Amino acid sequence: MRPEKTTALCVDIQNLEYAWTNGERALSVRHFTIQQGERLFLQGPSGSGKSTLLGVIAGVFAPTSGEATVLGNPFHAMPAAARDRVRADAMGVVFQQFNLVPYLNLVENVLLPCRFSRRRAERVGPSESARINKAQELLSRLGLDDEAQANRPAAELSVGQQQRVAAARALIGSPSLIIADEPTSALDAETRDTFIETLLSEARNAAVLFVSHDASLSRHFDRLVAMENINFTQDQHVLSIPEDALSPAEA
Ligand SMILES: Nc1ncnc2c1ncn2[C@@H]1O[C@H](COP(=O)(O)OP(=O)(O)OP(=O)(O)O)[C@@H](O)[C@H]1O
Numbered sequence: 288m289r290p291e292k293t294t295a296l297c298v299d300i301q302n303l304e305y306a307w308t309n310g311e312r313a314l315s316v317r318h319f320t321i322q323q324g325e326r327l328f329l330q331g332p333s334g335s336g337k338s339t340l341l342g343v344i345a346g347v348f349a350p351t352s353g354e355a356t357v358l359g360n361p362f363h364a365m366p367a368a369a370r371d372r373v374r375a376d377a378m379g380v381v382f383q384q385f386n387l388v389p390y391l392n393l394v395e396n397v398l399l400p401c402r403f404s405r406r407r408a409e410r411v412g413p414s415e416s417a418r419i420n421k422a423q424e425l426l427s428r429l430g431l432d433d434e435a436q437a438n439r440p441a442a443e444l445s446v447g448q449q450q451r452v453a454a455a456r457a458l459i460g461s462p463s464l465i466i467a468d469e470p471t472s473a474l475d476a477e478t479r480d481t482f483i484e485t486l487l488s489e490a491r492n493a494a495v496l497f498v499s500h501d502a503s504l505s506r507h508f509d510r511l512v513a514m515e516n517i518n519f520t521q522d523q524h525v526l527s528i529p530e531d532a533l534s535p536a537e538a
């Protein structure tokens with residue numbers, strides 16, 4: 288078996304630029320790192336690029352330029368399929384839109400990462416029944432222990448319930464990095480606190496990158512980072528106006 292790659296940093300971003308296909312520059316991040324095992328709370332206004340940054344770190348989006356090294360893997364130099372493999376093996380991701388498979392039930396959704404990664408399945412348990420037990424245990428810890436509910440398709444769940452299934456799916460199989468984009472937006476205060484405590488205790492030694500508009504949740508984390516302190520798209524935009532775009536009086 289190939290040895291796991293090791294690096295001192297979990298995430299190492301240098302001179303990252305990300306522009307959408309329409310040319311809009313969403314990210315211009317000179318330097319951003321996450322230590323292994325660090326719990327980081329990322330904050331910023333709507334549209335400031337949080338989900339885009341998480342997408343680059345998760346390997347969903349390739350940097351337009353610059354470097355994004357994640358768990359020792361140079362994502363800027365890897366094809367999408369290789370980035371997908373790293374995500375399947377070693378990351379748990381709760382996307383802002385959850386991305387549950389609507390016709391699968393709760394346990395089947397939680398076990399999806401094990402279908403994509405044998406390594407991950409083996410970390411959960413030696414047999415399918417052991418893995419189902421672990422999925423049920425995670426769901427139960429997140430307050431979804433109603434047996435009647437467990438067999439319902441995800442499409443029939445409330446938004447808050449879907450968020451918790453997505454969290455259980457992210458946690459299964461001991462990922463090294465957990466990325467959670469607004470995972471508590473539909474939860475009431477009490478469920479939210481249980482959710483964060485469960486997420487962080489189940490994450491064990493994993494690094495956690497957590498996005499929320501709710502600043503009160505930052506108390507659970509090691510470090511708070513504001514997007515405006517790391518993402519300088521506006522400055523970059525001004526600096527990058529080509530000279531021939533200026534009128535003769537300005538040039
Ligand atoms: N698929 C896309 N194609 C083109 N532009 C996009 C796309 N997704 C997002 N954007 C743009 O990228 C910028 C950053 O969006 P992003 O979703 O990263 O913000 P955000 O900080 O996560 O916001 P929110 O708090 O509302 O979730 C926005 O200006 C948005 O309009």
Ligand SMILES: [Mg+2]
Nearest residue numbers: 337338383468
């Ligand atoms: Mg977002």
